[in-house]
Amino acid sequence: MRSALSEQQFPQYPAPVAIQPAPAPEHAHHPWLQHHFDNMEQQAEASTLGMWVFLSTEILFFGGLFMAYLVYRHASPEGFQEASHELNRFWGTTNTLVLICSSLTMALAVRAAQTGQSRKTQVGWLLGTMVFGVGFLGIKAIEYYDKFVHHHVPGPYFHWEGMYPKPAEQFYSLYFAMTGLHALHMIIGLGIMAVIAVMAWRGIFDEEYYTPVEVAGLYWHFVDIVWIFLFPLLYLIGGHFKG
Amino acid sequence: MSGHVAPKSMYVGIWFALVVGTVLTVVAAEVDMGALNNVAMLLIACTKAALVILFFMHVRWSTRLTWVVAASGFFWLLIMFGLTMQDYLTRGWVPGTWR
Amino acid sequence: MDTTATPTLNYLNNGHGLKSWLLTRDHKRIALLYLWSVTAFFFLGGFFALMIRLELLTPASDLVQPDTYNKLFTMHGIVMVFFFLIPSIPATLGNFLIPIMIGAKDLAFPRINLLSWYIYILGGLFTITAALTGGVDTGWTFYAPYSTTASNSNVILAGLGIFITGFSSILTGLNFIVTVHRMRAPGLTWFRLPLFVWSHYATSLIMILGTPVIAITVLLVAVERGLHLGIFDPALGGDPVLFQHLFWFYSHPAVYIMILPAMGVVSELVQAFARKNIFGYAFVAFSSLAIAIIGFLVWGHHLFVSGQSTYAGLVFSIISMFVAIPSAVKVFNWTATLYKGSVSWDSPMLYAFGFIGLFTIGGLTGLFLATLGMDIHMHDTYFIIAHFHYVMVGGAIFGFLGGLHYWWPKITGRMYPEGWAKFACLNIFIGFNLTFGPQFIVGYLGMPRRYAMYAPEFQVWNVLSTAGATILGIGYLIPMVYFTWSIFKGEIASANPWGARGLEWEIPSPPPTENFLVTPIVTHGTHQYAPSHEVGIV
Numbered sequence: 001m002r003s004a005l006s007e008q009q010f011p012q013y014p015a016p017v018a019i020q021p022a023p024a025p026e027h028a029h030h031p032w033l034q035h036h037f038d039n040m041e042q043q044a045e046a047s048t049l050g051m052w053v054f055l056s057t058e059i060l061f062f063g064g065l066f067m068a069y070l071v072y073r074h075a076s077p078e079g080f081q082e083a084s085h086e087l088n089r090f091w092g093t094t095n096t097l098v099l100i101c102s103s104l105t106m107a108l109a110v111r112a113a114q115t116g117q118s119r120k121t122q123v124g125w126l127l128g129t130m131v132f133g134v135g136f137l138g139i140k141a142i143e144y145y146d147k148f149v150h151h152h153v154p155g156p157y158f159h160w161e162g163m164y165p166k167p168a169e170q171f172y173s174l175y176f177a178m179t180g181l182h183a184l185h186m187i188i189g190l191g192i193m194a195v196i197a198v199m200a201w202r203g204i205f206d207e208e209y210y211t212p213v214e215v216a217g218l219y220w221h222f223v224d225i226v227w228i229f230l231f232p233l234l235y236l237i238g239g240h241f242k243g
Numbered sequence: 244m245s246g247h248v249a250p251k252s253m254y255v256g257i258w259f260a261l262v263v264g265t266v267l268t269v270v271a272a273e274v275d276m277g278a279l280n281n282v283a284m285l286l287i288a289c290t291k292a293a294l295v296i297l298f299f300m301h302v303r304w305s306t307r308l309t310w311v312v313a314a315s316g317f318f319w320l321l322i323m324f325g326l327t328m329q330d331y332l333t334r335g336w337v338p339g340t341w342r
Numbered sequence: 343m344d345t346t347a348t349p350t351l352n353y354l355n356n357g358h359g360l361k362s363w364l365l366t367r368d369h370k371r372i373a374l375l376y377l378w379s380v381t382a383f384f385f386l387g388g389f390f391a392l393m394i395r396l397e398l399l400t401p402a403s404d405l406v407q408p409d410t411y412n413k414l415f416t417m418h419g420i421v422m423v424f425f426f427l428i429p430s431i432p433a434t435l436g437n438f439l440i441p442i443m444i445g446a447k448d449l450a451f452p453r454i455n456l457l458s459w460y461i462y463i464l465g466g467l468f469t470i471t472a473a474l475t476g477g478v479d480t481g482w483t484f485y486a487p488y489s490t491t492a493s494n495s496n497v498i499l500a501g502l503g504i505f506i507t508g509f510s511s512i513l514t515g516l517n518f519i520v521t522v523h524r525m526r527a528p529g530l531t532w533f534r535l536p537l538f539v540w541s542h543y544a545t546s547l548i549m550i551l552g553t554p555v556i557a558i559t560v561l562l563v564a565v566e567r568g569l570h571l572g573i574f575d576p577a578l579g580g581d582p583v584l585f586q587h588l589f590w591f592y593s594h595p596a597v598y599i600m601i602l603p604a605m606g607v608v609s610e611l612v613q614a615f616a617r618k619n620i621f622g623y624a625f626v627a628f629s630s631l632a633i634a635i636i637g638f639l640v641w642g643h644h645l646f647v648s649g650q651s652t653y654a655g656l657v658f659s660i661i662s663m664f665v666a667i668p669s670a671v672k673v674f675n676w677t678a679t680l681y682k683g684s685v686s687w688d689s690p691m692l693y694a695f696g697f698i699g700l701f702t703i704g705g706l707t708g709l710f711l712a713t714l715g716m717d718i719h720m721h722d723t724y725f726i727i728a729h730f731h732y733v734m735v736g737g738a739i740f741g742f743l744g745g746l747h748y749w750w751p752k753i754t755g756r757m758y759p760e761g762w763a764k765f766a767c768l769n770i771f772i773g774f775n776l777t778f779g780p781q782f783i784v785g786y787l788g789m790p791r792r793y794a795m796y797a798p799e800f801q802v803w804n805v806l807s808t809a810g811a812t813i814l815g816i817g818y819l820i821p822m823v824y825f826t827w828s829i830f831k832g833e834i835a836s837a838n839p840w841g842a843r844g845l846e847w848e849i850p851s852p853p854p855t856e857n858f859l860v861t862p863i864v865t866h867g868t869h870q871y872a873p874s875h876e877v878g879i880v
Contacts, residue, residue: 034452035447035856036446036447036448036449036450036452036525036856038861042524042525044246045306045524046450046451046520046521046524046525048305048309049308049309049312049519049520049523049524050450050451050454050516050517050520052309052312052313053312053516053519053520053550054512054516054550055313055316056312056313056315056316056319056550056551057316057512057516057550057551057553057554058316058554059316059317059319059320060316060319060320060323060551060552060554060555061554061555061557061558062558063319063320063323063554063555063558064554064555064558064559064562064588065558065562066320066324067323067324067327067584067587067588068562068573068584068588070324070327070328071327071328071331071581071584072579072580072581074328074331074332075331075579075581076579089269093265093269096265097262097265100258100261100262100265101258103258103261103295103299104254104255104257104258104299106299107254107257107298107299108251108254111248111249111251111254114246114248115248154569154570154571154572155569155570155571156570166578166579167578167579169572169578170572170573170578170579170580173566173571173572173573173578174573176571177562177565177571177573181558214246214301217299217300218300221295221296221299221300222300224295225292225295225296228288228291228292228295229288229292231265231268231288232268232272232284232285232287232288233284233288236268236269236272236284238280308523315551316551319551319638322638322639323555323591326639326641326642326654326657326658327584327587327591329651329653329654329657330583330587330642330645330650330651330654331651333651333652333653333654334651335651336651336652336653
């Protein structure tokens with residue numbers, strides 16, 4: 001050691017740790033306990049906390065788009081209102097309800113795993129969630145197609161009959177960016193659900209171990225929350241009482 | 244390990260509340276309330292989101308840390324909205340400058 | 343408690359072959375993967391810097407065309423900021439040390455940790471492809487509308503590279519936060535944590551709350567270019583200033599992603615080499631959090647001349663001043679720790695001294711720039727360049743190198759040649775000051791940034807600067823050589839070569855794969871070099 005300091009010059013006081021003999025394993029390890037966790041509870045808490053931290057990241061990820069929405073709607077409220085009225089309110093409302101139903105089935109899927117119900121019940125609720133999710137995307141596709149046909153997709157072919165073509169194009173840019181990003185999250189969510197459903201089918205989840213279902217559920221509910229805000233902000237601007 | 248297990252009826256109840264909230268937003272959009280339309284819309288949306296977070300996402304029964312993490316995302320969003328809007332809302336306050 | 347006998351099996355020889363490294367979930371091996379890759383990017387960015395300095399040796403644009411010059415400084419910025427400075431300390435030293443410092447076997451999510459490295463590499467490949475297929479000329483800030491419409495360089499590729507790399511940063515931050523909350527050894531309370539861990543916790547907050555915003559922003563720029571959506575386009579009534587708001591909402595706090603981990607390193611170095619517990623532990627710990635949080639409130643000082651409202655400029659100017667307080671708290675507390683300490687002049691400590699001095703200069707010139715009126719004069723001049731290089735190079739890189747020297751025996755189990763290390767440190771210090779010192783002057787005199795040509799009266803300062811950059815470049819190469827040498831020929835390091843305190847020094851060098859053979863039970867704070875009743879620490 002070349003350091004000018006040596007341990008002789010400086011008396012050593014008790015080290016900050018007491019290394020104690022390893023506690024005897026209480027009982028057999030759960031097969032799904034990873035080696036670096038002490039017990040299942042620590043593992044579950046870490047996973048859910050990890051998902052929550054990720055979701056706070058997601059809030060700001062979508063937040064950038066909401067920021068742009070806020071600024072541009074503030075800049076041209078009339079234009080946004082006019083553009084918003086061209087969106088199909090029926091499909092928007094239906095999709096909101098579809099998504100809320102999928103959140104219910106998701107919550108029940110978590111509950112089914114949590115209470116150790118049969119794998120058929122667990123998979124049933126998960127498949128129900130996926131059916132609603134696919135339904136949502138299907139309706140979204142119908143709406144996108146409609147916008148495409150009417151030249152409401154921003155870009156060189158954008159065409160607007162109303163009084164505010166520029167704000168309308170901006171509105172539709174944001175519409176596609178926001179709903180597109182949301183749809184992407186739905187697709188990823190469906191992938192996650194498929195994996196979780198396979199795991200459930202293998203009978204992995206019970207009262208002892210259901211963290212993956214729970215964490216996937218948190219993600220799914222978050223995507224639902226984003227839509228809860230997107231729906232009124234995009235479809236219902238300024239009310240529809242003016243016709 | 245054991246998380247909180249809520250009765251099925253509670254989940255169905257929350258689902259029902261969310262459906263009612265959705266219908267309410269659509270109906271409220273039909274009524275001319277001036278600027279209050281936006282306020283009502285956002286209030287309903289926030290309530291719905293709170294229901295999902297508290298009950299479907301189990302925050303109601305979670306540790307304080309989860310509360311803090313869940314709130315921090317929204318808090319930082321408000322920082323972004325607030326400080327950006329204080330620019331956009333004050334453009335032109337000082338005469339002779341931008342806009 | 344020293345375990346001087348090196349066990350035959352440690353994380354380095356536990357598994358051989360490429361596969362055992364590329365598929366590893368051991369945080370220590372992933373840290374080394376990161377160390378190799380950030381070093382590669384550092385020298386890539388350094389190459390761009392060298393070209394910039396060579397071009398600026400003469401007032402005319404004679405080495406490269408102005409177009410090429412624009413691409414050089416853009417690539418220098420992108421590579422250094424996103425691929426070196428941001429991951430440098432957290433992903434290498436942080437990854438290696440945080441689990442050890444808190445007495446855990448690994449980070450909470452080892453697979454996500456490995457994934458973050460692959461994402462980083464993927465983002466890097468996008469950026470390198472962008473550089474090789476024509477480069478980017480927007481500046482690392484991608485300001486709209488130039489980036490969205492006018493520029494005909496590879497903006498989309500480079501933007502996607504940054505977007506992808508952002509997720510590696512988010513995942514690292516997420517992993518750290520969960521690990522610190524959930525994996526601490528029994529008895530390791532928050533106020534017994536090493537300050538290194540505190541500063542990384544604060545850094546992680548910025549990573550998870552800031553990074554998503556720049557991710558969505560550069561994605562929007564890419565989408566606007568590629569799919570003709572109109573988000574920032576002024577032709578559609580869009581506001582390019584909004585891009586700057588969103589960009590700096592992340593990119594200003596990102597400065598603290600770069601400097602906070604270095605501050606954590608310096609806190610450890612000062613305590614270890616002054617043989618004293620830090621003066622005002624809680625103040626230093628909370629100042630990290632304060633910097634992280636206040637750092638989110640000040641981004642508007644980058645927009646003073648961008649058309650932001652004067653009122654907003656005033657508000658941002660005032661809040662910016664507040665960041666100086668926690669920063670100063672740290673500097674004063676390090677200095678106070680040195681007082682009556684048994685200070686030794688080992689090479690890591692030299693870097694710590696360098697950090698304190700250079701960061702102070704960088705921070706104080708930051709106050710000039712945060713002053714609304716002053717900034718109008720100095721905006722976009724070399725004064726800014728000098729300011730942020732004093733913070734990022736004089737701060738972040740000095741912290742990185744200091745930490746690398748301090749923990750090198752722990753990481754590799756080998757000592758490096760101390761004489762060469764001191765020489766290299768001196769070299770870097772002199773080279774650095776010669777490079778960036780003159781830029782304060784030439785910037786104040788009015789030389790603008792981002793031009794390949796300049797007025798002839800500025801030449802003498804630029805020649806000095808280029809000479810300094812040469813010395814600096816050589817200074818960086820020396821550690822590369824002796825570190826590589828030390829891996830094979832260096833003296834075998836003991837478990838605790840510095841006689842320092844901390845959990846990492848209680849285990850063998852290099853550590854075994856599972857870090858702790860038995861779970862440690864922590865009974866008091868980290869750097870305790872005097873009996874607890876004397877320092878009043880529980």
